[in-house]
Amino acid sequence: MARFVAGPDPSWGRLMAEQWAILPEEARRVLVSAFAAPAGAVDATDDGLIEGGVPVLVRGEARIVPLAEWHSAGTPADAEELWHSLSAACLYRAGNWSLLDLDAERDDAIGDYTAALRAVLATRVRYWIYPDGVGVALVRAGDGSPEATLSLALHLVPDGWVFHRSPGPSQDVPDLRWSWGDVDALSADDRGLSL
């Protein structure tokens, strides 16, 4: 059974002002050891929890792994640690990251993905190109205002959505929004509490 850490209020994944949520330690370990691309996430066809209790949200061709969510200007230490650990693992797997230009206006799949990221208030996106056509993106989102919700997420997308040497054709990119409530719902399903 997956458990999600929420602090300082220990209630299940609940996020209130000045609180935050992050994947449990086992899920973080699984993600890092799989270089941010566990097979169960890449191949997921429906929302669910994969091995290690890693939540995966399926949005069209995108697979979203929520990593952390919080309210406050600063990033919680554990979320910062996860960002750097996943970056280090991806760097070893696929070399230096690239930064996605979130201001780019393009008429291809990169432009469509970028627009979808702007819609979720993404502020920084590091990405890597993996073999077998997988683009791995670490996404920071949130506008930084006092009442804003900030988040980290991992996106597994077709490489043509990010790879400038081989951009895919323009297409409808799904809505990439998510909240920790989506993660809670997966956990509730996992515990058999869903009615």
Next chain:
Amino acid sequence: MSMGGVARSIKESLDGVPIHVRQLSELFRKHSRKQTDSTDRVVDLDGSNVPEPLRNGWRTESRWTPDAVTDAGKGNRPDPGDYLSDEYMRNHLAQFENGATRIYVTRTIENYGPGNNQVPGNVTNTAYVFPTDQLNNLMNSVKSPQELSQSLGLPDDFFEGADVQLRDFAPDELDGLRLPSGNEGGTDPERWIPGGYLPSGIPEAVIDIPHDATGWANGDGVLDQSRWPGSWRGLTLPGGD
């Protein structure tokens, strides 16, 4: 003269320039523009942005063009000897005679060691390196971490709040020193170009790293730096204290 006239004039003046040089020029222009986004379109036809040694280093009889090498993709690219002359490769590697250096993210080297072995079949374990003396000169000449990262083909935020370190490999530690084929682990799929240079013109090569030079996450659960070639050196960023 109109811009069209300028472009025609440049194009005509390049009629005698080997096609590989023009293609290399386009590769360097395209990938350096991706980093700086400031190169004027007119230099599309200007071969001057190809590092001088490379202008005459491409084998004229090679069936490989620069674009074909990059487009072949990681794992399928030819040996550099298939398209670069022996003299060019000798001269290129001579730039490393005083040793080589690589910049590491501390967390990455501690977790995985100094090599990148994520290549098909995992038969090699290599690291990209720069000539130590040229890297030192560069670090002394740039004014900001951003300028350093751009010069080294690194992401703009590479040094931003980063815990990074240098590792110096002495001349006798450069096992298997060779030009990169672009198949090596850690090859940047967005920026790698053939010829042993970054798009910014900094020379690079690869060396072999022992397979037991591992870290916390990919070895036998211990961090034994005595297995690692090279020696640690702190990195003082320009503009820092």
